[in-house]
Structure formats: structure tokens, C-alpha cells
Amino acid sequence: MKKTKSIPDGQAVGTPGINNHVVDNRFKKIRRIKQRKQSDCGVACVAMTAGVTYQEAFKAFNFSKGKSSFFTTRKQLENALNKLGCRVTKLPFKSWAEIPGRAILPVNRGGGGSYYHWIVFDGKDVIDPNPLKPPRQDAFDRYRSSCNYLLVKAAKIKPSPSTEGDAA
Numbered sequence: 001m002k003k004t005k006s007i008p009d010g011q012a013v014g015t016p017g018i019n020n021h022v023v024d025n026r027f028k029k030i031r032r033i034k035q036r037k038q039s040d041c042g043v044a045c046v047a048m049t050a051g052v053t054y055q056e057a058f059k060a061f062n063f064s065k066g067k068s069s070f071f072t073t074r075k076q077l078e079n080a081l082n083k084l085g086c087r088v089t090k091l092p093f094k095s096w097a098e099i100p101g102r103a104i105l106p107v108n109r110g111g112g113g114s115y116y117h118w119i120v121f122d123g124k125d126v127i128d129p130n131p132l133k134p135p136r137q138d139a140f141d142r143y144r145s146s147c148n149y150l151l152v153k154a155a156k157i158k159p160s161p162s163t164e165g166d167a168a
Helices: 041-050 054-061 074-083
Strands: 087-092 103-110 115-121 148-153
Touching: 041 054, 041 074, 041 103, 041 115, 054 074, 074 087, 074 148
Parallel strands: none
Antiparallel strands: 087 148, 103 115, 103 148
């Protein structure tokens, strides 16, 4: 496979069998992907930040066959993003203004404290994968986070085709 070269503000990722290219997506508009079940907000957030389809993100988690609940931990999100060629940095949340690029943030702790509802921040808006929520919100007071968040720098693997149920 032909290797790609890094360019300023970007990262080259070489995955066998995939045509990769380098992008700087810190503030590129993110296409909303809706979660499909009550428990798969993490899958949808990984798809949004990595620039892949829901199906590609779901596959990166390697969930067990027959599994029907898809709650995710921060570590599972990191592993899936890494498999998709993303560089992930865990940073402490201080304020929305201090987030330097696209990120996945935990809000509304549930599941006994191990699981959260995950949302995406694109540098301007909060993008909630919950289909019952508005697609983009700038009312940050609705989303309180005091935990670490994942700053995501992704190499877009290929354009994500609009798939039924994926986009808002």
C-alpha cells in the first residue's frame, strides 16, 4: 500500500486496504448521526467524529454477537476511534470555550456511574445523537460535564454516504 505523508494540521493514517487521506477537521461541520437504540449514543458519536457511517463505527466496537445493549465506556470509545484511524487525547473539562476542536463529552451519568450519555462538540455547537433532541444546540447549560472528554483528530477514511437513519 502506498503510504501517505503528513501535512500541516493533519495526520496521515495508513490502514491496509483503505484509501486514506489527511484532513484537518478541528472545526469542520459534523454531520449528525442519530443513535438507533437507547444505549448506542457512543456508537453514533464515534461515527460523527471519525467521519464514518454508523455501521462502520459499530463494527469498530467488536460487540459480541447477540448483544442487544450497547452502553459504552470512555475506554471503548477510545479503542473504536483508534481502530478507525483517529488520534484521541483525554483532557479535563474546564469550560466549553477551552475545548480546542471536535470532541466527545460525557453527560448525564447513568448505569451505576460507569456509563454516560455521549455527545459531540464541534467547536461551536453541541450535537446530540438522541433523535428526540434538536440536531444542534448552543445552549450549553443543558449539558453539564465535569469529567474528562475525548479530543478527536480524525483522518477521514472515505466520504460518509447519507444512509437511511444516519443523518438528521
